Amino acid sequence: SVSGKTAVVTGSTSGxxxxxxxxLARAGANVILNSFTDSEEDHALAASLAEEHGVNARYIQADMSKADQCRGLIEKAGACDILVNNxxxxxxxxxxxxxxxxxDAIIAINMSSAFHTTAAALPMMRKxxxxxxINIASAHGLRASPFKSAYVTAKHGVVGMTKVVALETAKEPITCNAICPGYVLTPLVEAQIPDTAKEYGISEDEAxxxxxxxxQPSKEFVTVEQLAGIALFLCSDAAAQMTGTTLTADGGWTSQ
Ligand code: NAD
Structure with a gap:
C-alpha cells in the first residue's frame, strides 16, 4: 500500500x-507536486489535493532542465519513496x-532530469x-516518428536508464520501470496538432x-486515469518483482 508513503511527481501541474x-493521493500517499513555475494556482492545486484526500501535499518549484534544481527538488521534499519522472x-x-x-531542453527535461532525481532519491529509498x-517514457521510447528527433532520442534514453537503475537496485526492495504511453490528449499533444498539420500540409482534424x-490501432487516446492506475499498480506488492521493464499503454502501437 502507498498509504503514508511520499511520492514526488515531476511536472505535475497538468496532464x-x-x-x-x-x-497516489487518493490511495493515501503524501504527494509533492512540481513544475518550473511558482504561481498561486500551483500551491492551490497541492492544497486541494491535501484537502480532498486527507494527505500532505506540497508544491515545490524546480526547473527540471537544471541538474541542481532536479536534485534540489528531492532534497526539499525531504522524503521520496515513490519517484515519478514525468x-x-x-x-x-x-x-x-x-x-x-x-x-538541449528536451534532452535535459525529458531525459537527464530523471538521472538527477534518481541519483538524489536512491539514497533516501535505501534508507x-x-x-x-516510475519513468514516464513513451511509445516513442520504443519506436520512432519523423520530426521528433530530440523526443525519440530522450525517451529511448529513459528506457535504457530504467534498465540500469533496475540492475543497480536489483537486490533491494526498490524497483524501476518505464510506462510507455501512446497518445494521450493532454496539453502536450494538443500543442503539437498545429505543428503536425503544418509539417504534413494537412488540416488539424486530419492531423x-x-x-x-x-x-495507434485502437484509434482511441489513452487516458490519464488509465496511466495513473498503471503507476499505482507498479507501487503494489504484485509488482515487486517487475523491474527494468516497459509497460506499454498504446492501443497496440508497438505491436506493429
Ligand atoms: P503536459 O504538458 O500536460 O504536462 C507536462 C508537465 O511538465 C507540466 O506540469 C509542465 O509544467 C511540466 N514541465 C514542463 N517543463 C518543465 C520543467 N522545465 N521543469 C519542471 N516541470 C516542467 O504533458 P503530458 O502529456 O502530461 O506529459 C507528461 C509526460 O508524459 C511527458 O514526459 C511526456 O513526454 C509523456 N508522454 C505524453 C504522451 C501524450 O500523448 N500526452 C504520450 C507519451 C508520453
Whole structure:
C-alpha cells in the first residue's frame, strides 16, 4: 500500500503527472507536486489535493532542465519513496531546422532530469528500505516518428536508464520501470496538432486522424486515469518483482 508513503511527481501541474499525483493521493500517499513555475494556482492545486484526500501535499518549484534544481527538488521534499519522472516537453521539426536550444531542453527535461532525481532519491529509498522509480517514457521510447528527433532520442534514453537503475537496485526492495504511453490528449499533444498539420500540409482534424492516431490501432487516446492506475499498480506488492521493464499503454502501437 502507498498509504503514508511520499511520492514526488515531476511536472505535475497538468496532464499525466497531475493524474498520477491525484491517484497516489487518493490511495493515501503524501504527494509533492512540481513544475518550473511558482504561481498561486500551483500551491492551490497541492492544497486541494491535501484537502480532498486527507494527505500532505506540497508544491515545490524546480526547473527540471537544471541538474541542481532536479536534485534540489528531492532534497526539499525531504522524503521520496515513490519517484515519478514525468516532466516532459515536445518539439516537432525536421532535423536540419530543429532549434539547438529545443534539442538541449528536451534532452535535459525529458531525459537527464530523471538521472538527477534518481541519483538524489536512491539514497533516501535505501534508507527507508523501499522504493519505486516510475519513468514516464513513451511509445516513442520504443519506436520512432519523423520530426521528433530530440523526443525519440530522450525517451529511448529513459528506457535504457530504467534498465540500469533496475540492475543497480536489483537486490533491494526498490524497483524501476518505464510506462510507455501512446497518445494521450493532454496539453502536450494538443500543442503539437498545429505543428503536425503544418509539417504534413494537412488540416488539424486530419492531423489527429491521419498522423497522430494513425500510429495507434485502437484509434482511441489513452487516458490519464488509465496511466495513473498503471503507476499505482507498479507501487503494489504484485509488482515487486517487475523491474527494468516497459509497460506499454498504446492501443497496440508497438505491436506493429
Ligand atoms: P503536459 O504538458 O500536460 O504536462 C507536462 C508537465 O511538465 C507540466 O506540469 C509542465 O509544467 C511540466 N514541465 C514542463 N517543463 C518543465 C520543467 N522545465 N521543469 C519542471 N516541470 C516542467 O504533458 P503530458 O502529456 O502530461 O506529459 C507528461 C509526460 O508524459 C511527458 O514526459 C511526456 O513526454 C509523456 N508522454 C505524453 C504522451 C501524450 O500523448 N500526452 C504520450 C507519451 C508520453
Amino acid at each position: 499525466i503527472g497531475l493524474g498520477i499525483a491525484t491517484e 516532466a516532459g516537453i515536445q518539439h516537432v521539426a525536421p532535423i536540419p531546422e530543429f532549434p539547438v536550444e529545443k534539442w 527507508a528500505g523501499w522504493g519505486r522509480v 489527429i486522424e491521419k498522423v497522430i492516431l494513425l500510429k
